[in-house]
Amino acid sequence: MYDLAVIGGGASGLAAALAAAEAAKRAGRPLRAAVLEKNPRVGKKLLITGNGRCNLTNLGAGPEKYYGDVGGAAEIFRRFPPEKIISLFREHGLLCRTLDEGRVYPYSLQASSVLNILRAGLDAAGVETVCDFPVCRIENIPGGFALVSETKAVKAKRVVVACGGRACPQSGSEGDGYALVRPFGHTATRLSPALAQIRTDAKRVRALKGVRCTAEVTLLHGGRELKKTRGEVQFTENSLSGICIFEFARFLGEYEAAELEVTLDLAPEYGIPELETLLCAGVNRDAEMPAAAASEGILCKALGGEVTKTALGNASVPAGSLTAQDVRAVAETIKRFRFPVLGAAPWQNAQVTAGGVPLAEVDANLQSRFCKGLFLCGEILNIDGGCGGYNLHWAWASGVAAGLAAVR
Numbered sequence: 001m002y003d004l005a006v007i008g009g010g011a012s013g014l015a016a017a018l019a020a021a022e023a024a025k026r027a028g029r030p031l032r033a034a035v036l037e038k039n040p041r042v043g044k045k046l047l048i049t050g051n052g053r054c055n056l057t058n059l060g061a062g063p064e065k066y067y068g069d070v071g072g073a074a075e076i077f078r079r080f081p082p083e084k085i086i087s088l089f090r091e092h093g094l095l096c097r098t099l100d101e102g103r104v105y106p107y108s109l110q111a112s113s114v115l116n117i118l119r120a121g122l123d124a125a126g127v128e129t130v131c132d133f134p135v136c137r138i139e140n141i142p143g144g145f146a147l148v149s150e151t152k153a154v155k156a157k158r159v160v161v162a163c164g165g166r167a168c169p170q171s172g173s174e175g176d177g178y179a180l181v182r183p184f185g186h187t188a189t190r191l192s193p194a195l196a197q198i199r200t201d202a203k204r205v206r207a208l209k210g211v212r213c214t215a216e217v218t219l220l221h222g223g224r225e226l227k228k229t230r231g232e233v234q235f236t237e238n239s240l241s242g243i244c245i246f247e248f249a250r251f252l253g254e255y256e257a258a259e260l261e262v263t264l265d266l267a268p269e270y271g272i273p274e275l276e277t278l279l280c281a282g283v284n285r286d287a288e289m290p291a292a293a294a295s296e297g298i299l300c301k302a303l304g305g306e307v308t309k310t311a312l313g314n315a316s317v318p319a320g321s322l323t324a325q326d327v328r329a330v331a332e333t334i335k336r337f338r339f340p341v342l343g344a345a346p347w348q349n350a351q352v353t354a355g356g357v358p359l360a361e362v363d364a365n366l367q368s369r370f371c372k373g374l375f376l377c378g379e380i381l382n383i384d385g386g387c388g389g390y391n392l393h394w395a396w397a398s399g400v401a402a403g404l405a406a407v408r
Contacts, residue, residue, distance in 0.1 A: 004033040004406055005147055005156035007135050007180070009042030010173070011049075011392055012378025013162030014118045015399030020160075020407045021125035031407060033127045036147060036154060038134035038172050043115040045164070045171035049351075049392060050103075054111035056089070057082045057396065058389035059102035065390050067250060068189075068382040072359030073398075076366075080397035088400070092117050103389050130154070138180050144373065158373040158406045162399060165353025165379040166191055177380040178357070185370035186357050192253025193350030194384050195246040195391075197239035198262060199342040204306075208235035211302050212242070215337075216268035219248045222259045226251060233264060239345060243387045249344040250354035250384060260341035266307070266334045267298060275331035276324075283327070287320025294319050295330065307333050352391045356382040365405035366398060377402035 003024075006017045017035045024031035035042060049055060061082045063070045086096050086104060094117045095107035106113040122129065133154070139146040144157040163177030178188045212234050219227045231244030240262060252260065267275060275298065282294035292315035295304035308315040311333040312326055322330075344350065357380055361369055366381075368374040377398040385391050 001144060002034050002154065002156040003031050004158050004160065004403075005145075005154055006033070006035045006160045006162055006403075007138075007147065008162035008164060008177070008378070009035045009037030009039070009129065009131070010162060010164050010378065011043075011046050011395035012164075012399035012402075013037075013160065014042060014046075014122065015396045016160045016162055016375075016377055016403035016406070017127050018118060018121045018125060019400040019403035021122070021127050023404050024407045025125060027407075029407075031126075033125075034154065034156070035122070035127060035129050036133045036135055037129065037131045038176075040131050042119065042129055042131065045168055045173060046115050047111045048168075048171065049111055050105065050389075052111050053105050053109045054114045055103050055105055055389040055392065056096070056114060057085045057104045057393040059098060059104065060388075061385075061390055061393040066383055066385045066394070067354065068356070068384055069359035070383065072362075073381075073383050073394075075364050076397050076401050080400060082393060085393060085396045088396075089114075089117065092121050101388060135176070135180060137183070138374075140371075158375070160375045160377060160399075160402050160406055161380060162376075162378045162402075163380055165356060166347050167193060167195075167350040167353045167379070169347055173353075173379070175353075177376075181357065181368070181374070181376065181380075184368060184374060186361050186368065186376075188357050189355040189382050190253055191353055191355040192250065193344040193347055194250035194354035195351035195387060196249040196349050197236065197241045197345040198245050198249055198252070199239050199345060200262070200339040201342070202238040204339055205235045205240065206237060208302055208306055209237055211235045211300065213264075213266060213300070213303055215244075216265035217244045217248070218263045218265070219251060219341075220261050220263060221255050226255075230268065240339060246351070247386050249350070252341065252344045253354060257341050257343045262339045262341060264337040264339070266303070266337055272328070272331045272335055275334055276327050279327050279330055283319040283322055287318060289319050290316045291319045291322055291326075291330075292316070294322070294327075295334070298334065307337060310337070351387075352384050353379055354384050356380050356384075358382050365408075366402040367405060373406075375402040375406050
C-alpha cells in the first residue's frame with residue numbers, strides 16, 4: 001500500500017506529489033508515493049500551455065484575478081504567492097524570466113523544461129509514475145483507499161485527486177474527477193468552457209478570417225454591459241478569438257446565449273464626429289472609389305469593407321454617393337461593430353474549466369470535508385483565472401498545499 005497516491009499527472013498533480021515527497025524526506029519519514037496517469041506520459045497538457053512556452057505564473061496573481069469560490073481559496077493564495085512558486089522552481093534548478101504584463105516563463109521559454117524539472121524531482125524523491133492507469137473509481141478500504149482501473153487496483157493510505165476539469169479533453173482532461181469524488185458526497189457547480197473562442201454568425205466573420213485588430217470589446221446581455229476590456233481581436237471561420245475574447249467566455253455559461261452579443265469599438269481613441277471627418281476626407285479624395293475605401297485610413301481593407309457593408313448594406317457603391325447620414329452610419333458601426341453570441345467554442349478548444357467542486361466542500365488544506373484522507377486540487381475545484389499564467393499558478397499553489405497537507 002502506498003502512503004500517498006496522486007490521481008492525475010498534470011501540473012497540480014505533479015506539484016502535489018513532489019511537495020509531499022520532499023516534505024516527508026525533510027522530516028526523515030520515507031514516503032511511498034505514486035502518480036497515477038491515464039496517458040502514456042505525464043504532463044501532456046502542461047506541454048501545450050502558453051503556446052508551448054509554459055506561462056507558469058504571473059506576478060499579479062492574487063484572489064482578485066480569479067473567479068468562482070475565491071474566498072475559500074484566499075488562504076492558499078496568501079501562502080503561495082507568485083514569488084513563492086518562482087522560488088520553489090528555482091530550488092529545483094529552473095530559472096524563470098518575466099515578460100510582458102507580469103507573465104512568468106521558464107528562462108528557456110520551453111514548456112518541456114518545466115516538465116523535465118518536475119519529472120527529475122519526482123525521480124530524485126522516489127515517487128513512482130504509473131502511466132496508462134485510468135482510475136475508474138475510488139473505494140474506501142480498511143486503512144485507506146483502493147484506486148481501481150478496468151484491469152487492476154492500487155491501494156493508498158491517502159489520495160490527492162488532481163484530474164483537471166473538462167477543458168482540452170484531447171490532453172486527457174475529460175471531467176473524470178467529478179465522477180470519482182461524487183460517491184463521497186461531493187458536487188460540482190455548472191461547468192462551462194473558459195478561455196475559449198466565442199462562436200458567432202459565420203456569415204458575419206468568414207470574410208474576415210485571419211484579420212486581427214485592436215478594439216475595445218464589450219459583452220452585453222439584453223443590451224446591458226456585463227464586461228468591457230481592450231485588446232487584440234482575431235477573426236476565424238466562425239468565431240471571435242484573441243485573449244480579450246477568451247476572458248469573456250467563462251461568463252457565457254451564466255446567461256442565455258440568445259440574449260448576448262459582443263460589440264467592438266474599432267477606434268476607441270476617437271469619437272463619432274472625428275471619425276465622420278476622417279471618412280469625409282476619404283470620400284473627397286476620390287468620389288468614384290467604392291464606399292468601403294473611405295475607411296482605409298482608419299481600418300484595414302477587409303475590415304473596412306465589412307464595416308461599410310454592415311452599415312450600408314453595400315460596400316461597393318461610389319463614395320461620392322454617400323450622404324451625411326451614410327457617413328454617420330459607418331462611423332457609428334466603427335464604434336459599435338456588433339456580433340451575436342452563439343456560445344463558447346467546444347471543450348476541445350477551451351484552455352480551462354469554469355466551475356467545479358465548491359471549495360466549501362474542502363477545508364483550508366483542501367482535504368475533503370466528507371472523507372478524511374481525500375484531497376482535491378487544481379482545476380477540479382471551482383476556481384478559474386484569466387489568461388496570463390493565473391490558472392497554472394492555481395495549479396501549483398493548490399497542488400503544493402494539498403501535497404503538504406496529505407503528509408502532515
